[in-house]
Amino acid sequence: MRRFDPEQAMVETRRVFGEHGGVVPSIERSSTFSVLEPGTMPEIFAGEKNPEMGGCFLYSRHFNPTVNVLSRYLSAMEGTEAGICTATGMGAITVTILQICKLGSHLVSSNTIYGGTHAFIKEVLPEMGIESTFVDPTDLGAVEAAIRPETKMIYVETMGNPKLNIADLPALSKLAREHDVKLVVDNTFTPVMISAKELGADVVLYSLTKFINGASDLMGGAVLADKNFIFELMDLHKGRAMLLGPAMDSRVAFDIAQRLPLLPLRMREHSRRTLAIAEAMAEMGVAISYPGLKSHPQHELISSLVNESYGYGGLLTVDCQTLKKAEHLMSVLQNQEKFGIIAVSLGYYDTLLSCPGSSTSSEISEDEQRKMGLSPGLVRVSIGLSGSLSVRIEQMKRALIEVGLAE
Numbered sequence: 001m002r003r004f005d006p007e008q009a010m011v012e013t014r015r016v017f018g019e020h021g022g023v024v025p026s027i028e029r030s031s032t033f034s035v036l037e038p039g040t041m042p043e044i045f046a047g048e049k050n051p052e053m054g055g056c057f058l059y060s061r062h063f064n065p066t067v068n069v070l071s072r073y074l075s076a077m078e079g080t081e082a083g084i085c086t087a088t089g090m091g092a093i094t095v096t097i098l099q100i101c102k103l104g105s106h107l108v109s110s111n112t113i114y115g116g117t118h119a120f121i122k123e124v125l126p127e128m129g130i131e132s133t134f135v136d137p138t139d140l141g142a143v144e145a146a147i148r149p150e151t152k153m154i155y156v157e158t159m160g161n162p163k164l165n166i167a168d169l170p171a172l173s174k175l176a177r178e179h180d181v182k183l184v185v186d187n188t189f190t191p192v193m194i195s196a197k198e199l200g201a202d203v204v205l206y207s208l209t210k211f212i213n214g215a216s217d218l219m220g221g222a223v224l225a226d227k228n229f230i231f232e233l234m235d236l237h238k239g240r241a242m243l244l245g246p247a248m249d250s251r252v253a254f255d256i257a258q259r260l261p262l263l264p265l266r267m268r269e270h271s272r273r274t275l276a277i278a279e280a281m282a283e284m285g286v287a288i289s290y291p292g293l294k295s296h297p298q299h300e301l302i303s304s305l306v307n308e309s310y311g312y313g314g315l316l317t318v319d320c321q322t323l324k325k326a327e328h329l330m331s332v333l334q335n336q337e338k339f340g341i342i343a344v345s346l347g348y349y350d351t352l353l354s355c356p357g358s359s360t361s362s363e364i365s366e367d368e369q370r371k372m373g374l375s376p377g378l379v380r381v382s383i384g385l386s387g388s389l390s391v392r393i394e395q396m397k398r399a400l401i402e403v404g405l406a407e
C-alpha cells in the first residue's frame with residue numbers, strides 16, 4: 001500500500017484559474033500591492049495579516065500570488081502545510097539554515113552533499129558563529145554522537161550528491177525527535193519519488209533548477225514545511241527569506257508551475273531509462289553505482305522509502321579511478337557518441353555528464369573527498385529522456401569499451 005501519493009495530492013490541490021477564467025493561472029507582475037484602507041498596512045507589518053491570514057498581498061519579496069500558486073502545488077506534492085519558492089536552490093538552503101541556526105548554534109551535516117551547501121556550512125557559517133560537524137549520513141551512530149546540547153539541526157540530502165548514498169529518513173527523524181533538533185532534507189534528486197516529509201523531515205528543500213523544472217532554462221528553489229516555519233521565514237522584521245531577499249520572479253514561478261504536472265511522468269521515464277542503462281553497464285563489469293541495482297549498498301533501504309512506480313531516479317555514477325580516464329569517457333560520450341553533454345547540473349531532458357571531484361564538489365578539499373569516498377575519476381551521469389533507449393545503451397557500451405573500462 002502506498003503511504004502517500006504525491007501525484008494525486010498535486011491534482012487535488014485547489015486549481016488556480018487565470019484572471020478571465022483561463023485554464024492556467026495569471027502572472028501577477030506587480031512588485032507592490034494596494035490596500036483598501038490605510039489601517040491595513042500596520043496589521044500586515046505586525047504579522048496579523050498575510051495572504052494566508054485575512055488576505056492582503058504587500059510586496060513581491062514577501063508573498064506574490066503567482067509564486068504562491070507554485071508554492072501551494074509543491075507543498076501539496078510534498079504533503080507539507082505550506083511553502084515558499086526562492087530564486088535558486090541555494091537561496092532556499094541558506095535562508096533555512098540561517099533561520100534555524102543562530103550565533104552559538106551547531107548543526108550536524110551529512111558529508112555527502114552538494115559542494116555549494118558544503119562550502120556554505122564549512123566556510124561561511126563559522127564566520128557567523130555557527131559550528132558544524134560533518135558525518136557519514138548512513139552511520140546513525142556517528143550522527144547521534146555528533147549531536148551536542150547546542151545542535152539545532154541534522155542536515156542531509158535524501159540521495160547524496162554526488163555519491164548517491166541514501167539517508168535513512170525515518171531513523172534520522174527518530175534521532176532528531178529524541179534530541180529535539182530539526183531534520184532538514186534536501187530532496188532535489190528524488191522529487192515525487194521519495195516523500196521526505198512523510199518519512200519524517202521537518203523541512204524539505206529543493207533546487208527547482210533540476211528535475212522539477214526539467215529544461216535547464218530556469219533557476220529556483222523551495223522551502224516546504226509547516227505554516228509556523230514558513231511565516232517565520234517571511235516575518236517582515238526578522239524572517240531570513242524576507243530580509244535576505246532571494247525572491248522568485250512570478251514569470252519563473254508560472255513557467256515551473258506549468259511543467260509540474262509532467263514531473264511524475266518525467267521521473268518515471270528518467271528512472272526507467274537509467275535502470276536499463278545501469279543494468280547494461282553492470283553486465284559489462286563496470287564500477288557503476290545506481291540505487292536501483294541490488295549491488296548498491298542502500299538498495300534495500302531505498303526500496304523501503306520510494307513511492308511505488310517512480311523507480312530509483314535518473315542519476316548514476318561510474319568510477320573511472322582517475323580524472324584523466326573520466327575526462328576521456330566524457331569526451332567520447334559527448335563528442336563521438338552524442339550520448340550526452342558535458343555540463344554541471346542534472347535533471348535535464350538531455351543527458352548531462354560531469355566529474356564532481358573537480359567541479360561541483362571541488363569546494364570540498366581533496367582530503368575530505370578521500371574521506372567521503374569520492375574518487376577523482378567519478379563521473380556523474382544524469383540520464384535524459386531523449387533518443388531511443390536501445391541506441392543510448394549501445395552508445396554507452398561502445399564508449400566504455402573505447403576508453404578501456406570494459407571489453
Ligand code: PLP
Nearest residue numbers: 088089090114161188207209220
Ligand atoms: N541541492 C543540490 C542537491 C544540488 O545538486 C544543487 C545544485 O547543483 C543545489 C542544491 C543548489 O541549487 P541551485 O543551483 O538551484 O542554487
